[in-house]
Amino acid sequence: MEYHQPASMQDVAKEAGVSPQTVSRVANGSNAVKAETRQRVEAAMKKLGYRSNYAARALKHGRFNNIGVVMFDTAAFGDARILNSILNAAVSEGYAVTVNTMGTGASRTIECAVSLMKQLPVDGVIVVMKERTADFDTFTPPPDLPVVLVREDPLESCPTVDADQYGCSQAVVDYLIAKGHKTVYHIAGPSSARSAQSRADGWRDALESRGIPIPSLYVGDWEADSGYQAGLSLAHDRNCTAIYAANDQMAYGAIQGLIAGGKRVPEDVSVIGVDDSLVGIVPRLSLTTMRMRFDLIGTEAFSMVRRLCEGKRVPSGIKTVIPTELVERDSVRAV
Structure with a gap:
């Protein structure tokens, strides 16, 4: 050619x-x-x-009209939805988006990821924090490059936005206890995932605040098979009448495991998930879930970084939390 x-x-x-x-x-x-x-x-x-020419435009206007996005995993459901909403928001505002992934080993830090983006024609950077890094709590953005982090925890050095991971779990426990369940078992995501930690903390604290003993914690890997194994095991626990899984894949797997173990859902065991990711994938979906508004997270992250790029003030040290929404279907029943 x-x-x-x-x-x-x-x-x-x-x-x-x-x-x-x-x-x-x-x-x-x-x-x-x-x-x-x-x-x-x-x-x-x-x-x-x-x-x-990007460089010529930047010399004239002081901006490239291009935002960098750094992610741990572009294929994961939530991250993919966040990225898609950032792209849509950017296009509507006349911005382009440059996407990169986190490094490995010692270079797997926010500082390294932002430093790499700084070498590219971008006006600001959004980092989607799926996991903790060595500088998770100490990162400070360079003075000449605005940075927004998608993470639930506030950071004094730059703005943050995320879903209410902790509050989501509190709402789930409240919902199931109100249905008459004596306790709630939890299938957590992997310990490396910050969202999994927050959801597990919210679940544990919600039970403790009610004086309810904490049942055994089952740790999965976000995949349906890990939920299946947990469900199969819990089918033989006569005290288990309610399961809260940290995402819908594990919740769906847990339902299949419970059925394989001889239990009915929701007649014997109620199951609730998080993220509402199975719509359009599982026919006649009956899973009750807490919907994460990933679209709003991405839109807000882009709005924050755009305002910073345009010289406007966006407060740091205060987390912007996007609430979750309860979607009631048929996998939860009062006892």
Whole structure:
């Protein structure tokens, strides 16, 4: 395949019969160009395949109109939904998005990830914190690059936003206890996941605040098979009438494990999950769940970093929490 040199501003000016300065004004969205001239220049740009130069735009306006996003896992359900909402918000505001993943080993820190992004043409960075890092509580963003973290915990050095992971668990326990259950068993996510820790802490504290003994904790890996094994084991625990799984995949697996162990859901055991990720995947979905508003998390994270890039103030040290929503279906029953 033969490749050609990219068209220059001078090439577009010659094709449109205007000056390079006029092409520059059109490329940078200036209003100081007549409509007919603008149309002629845009037609020439399209014909020649001209692309605006990021560096030139930044020199003129002080911004690239490009946001960096750093993630641990772009395939995980919640992270993918957050990324998608960031992309949608960016497009609607005329921004591009550059995506990268966290490093490995000693380089798996927020500082390293942000330093790498700083070498790219980005105005600000959003870091989606799925796991703890060595600088999880000590990170300070560079003075010339705005950073927003998607994490539940507040940080004095930069703004943070996330779902109410801890409060979600408190609401689940309240809901199940109100249904008459004496206690609630929990299938947690992996210990490396910050959200799993927060959900487990919320579950434990909610039971302790009511003076209810804490049942055995089952730790899964977010996958349905780990939920199945926990459900199969809990099917033989006569004290288990309610299970709270840290995500819907494990909750669905737990239901299958309970059934395989001879229990009925919800007649014998009630099950509730988190994230509402199985809609459109599992037919006739009966799983009650706490819906995480990942779309709102991504939209708010982008809004925060955009405001910072535009020189506006966004408070640090205060967490912006996006509430969860209870979605009642048929996997929970009063006792």
